[in-house]
Amino acid sequence: DKLGLALVGLGQYSTHQLAPALQETKNVYLAGIVTGTPTKAKAWKKKYNIPDSNIYNYENFDDIINNKDIDIVYVVLPNSMHAEYVIRAAKAKKHVICEKPMATSVEDAERMVQACKENGVQLSVGYRLHYEPFNKRVMELGQQQVYGKVKTIKANFSGNFANGSLDVWRLNKEMAGGGPLMDLGVYCLQGACYTVGKTPVAVTAQFGEVTKPLIFHDVEQSIKWKMYFDDGAVAECETSYADNGNELSAVAEKGWWKLNPAYNYNGKKGETSDGKIDLPDIFEQAYQMDAQAESFQKNKQSITPGEMGLRDLKIITAIYQSAREGGKKIMLT
Ligand code: NAD
Numbered sequence: 340d341k342l343g344l345a346l347v348g349l350g351q352y353s354t355h356q357l358a359p360a361l362q363e364t365k366n367v368y369l370a371g372i373v374t375g376t377p378t379k380a381k382a383w384k385k386k387y388n389i390p391d392s393n394i395y396n397y398e399n400f401d402d403i404i405n406n407k408d409i410d411i412v413y414v415v416l417p418n419s420m421h422a423e424y425v426i427r428a429a430k431a432k433k434h435v436i437c438e439k440p441m442a443t444s445v446e447d448a449e450r451m452v453q454a455c456k457e458n459g460v461q462l463s464v465g466y467r468l469h470y471e472p473f474n475k476r477v478m479e480l481g482q483q484q485v486y487g488k489v490k491t492i493k494a495n496f497s498g499n500f501a502n503g504s505l506d507v508w509r510l511n512k513e514m515a516g517g518g519p520l521m522d523l524g525v526y527c528l529q530g531a532c533y534t535v536g537k538t539p540v541a542v543t544a545q546f547g548e549v550t551k552p553l554i555f556h557d558v559e560q561s562i563k564w565k566m567y568f569d570d571g572a573v574a575e576c577e578t579s580y581a582d583n584g585n586e587l588s589a590v591a592e593k594g595w596w597k598l599n600p601a602y603n604y605n606g607k608k609g610e611t612s613d614g615k616i617d618l619p620d621i622f623e624q625a626y627q628m629d630a631q632a633e634s635f636q637k638n639k640q641s642i643t644p645g646e647m648g649l650r651d652l653k654i655i656t657a658i659y660q661s662a663r664e665g666g667k668k669i670m671l672t
Pocket residue numbers: 348349350351352353375415416417418438439440465466467506508522
């Protein structure tokens with residue numbers, strides 16, 4: 340039987356990626372919605388055939404504890420709201436999927452992991468690239484040392500949003516937790532970690548120049564950082580809201596590989612020192628949610644657990660600290 344999932348927050352990502360993906364999933368289906376906007380509730384009810392009894396708003400959300408149709412709550416709200424809704428979902432005894440970045444502070448991330456543990460539910464992060472062939476190939480090449488040990492990694496995920504196309508909350512430090520590092524850079528950090536299958540032992544970082552001060556006065560415009568691994572591998576990463584970039588590459592002892600674009604929903608491309616990486620383009624959010632639902636059903640930890648989201652918040656916090664302290668090396672262990 341398919342598990343029932345409720346989406347919390349019906350913004351861009353829920354509307355254009357997750358709801359369509361849930362039409363293709365095998366282990367899970369769109370059973371309910373949580374929204375503060377009555378017109379959206381009406382439109383979604385009609386489009387996806389959702390019964391009134393499975394439609395919640397932010398006030399009556401906790402009643403979801405009594406709803407047998409809903410097994411999973413997927414939190415797709417602005418970053419600073421993830422903690423509250425993940426914890427409320429856990430208290431309602433629902434498994435939780437939470438969008439990236441999992442939280443806006445290490446403390447919130449710890450509370451989220453704890454709440455899910457205490458309530459006997461699983462927490463999984465919406466790290467879609469773990470469920471997608473090109474990035475999975477990178478994990479295999481790096482972690483299984485197909486070309487020997489990885490020496491250096493390069494990761495850049497940037498988008499040119501300096502034209503005013505960013506949502507207001509993404510430019511608000513309190514709601515977003517930070518700028519492109521929180522939003523896009525988290526993919527670079529993730530990419531570096533899963534290339535080697537390790538967590539870095541130290542980071543250094545520098546904020547980039549602010550060329551658009553009217554837009555970037557609360558969050559950073561861009562940031563560059565390095566992650567140092569215990570075996571000597573070093574990752575050079577960057578992210579910007581005023582530039583373009585979409586690369587995840589590595590040089591190992593006996594070869595190299597590169598994805599570009601690495602992080603887009605579709606059209607990923609890859610190459611190794613042996614030639615083109617030929618893999619299918621899949622609807623990765625559908626694969627992601629199917630895999631997460633299966634892990635919930637089997638009571639097996641997902642491959643992107645809350646602990647991974649917490650780890651990443653610790654790394655992000657150290658990156659910001661280094662940048663604020665003039666590039667000082669911050670140890671993570
Ligand atoms: P969005 O702004 O389009 O949607 C946010 C939703 O939250 C809206 O429906 C909005 O009405 C609702 N909301 C409720 N209270 C709000 C408040 N106080 N202020 C602002 N909005 C409020 O954003 P989005 O792009 O859908 O992103 C939502 C989350 O999903 C973010 O955490 C983001 O990082 C994540 N995301 C992940 C991916 C991915 O590829 N995994 C892609 C896009 C977004």
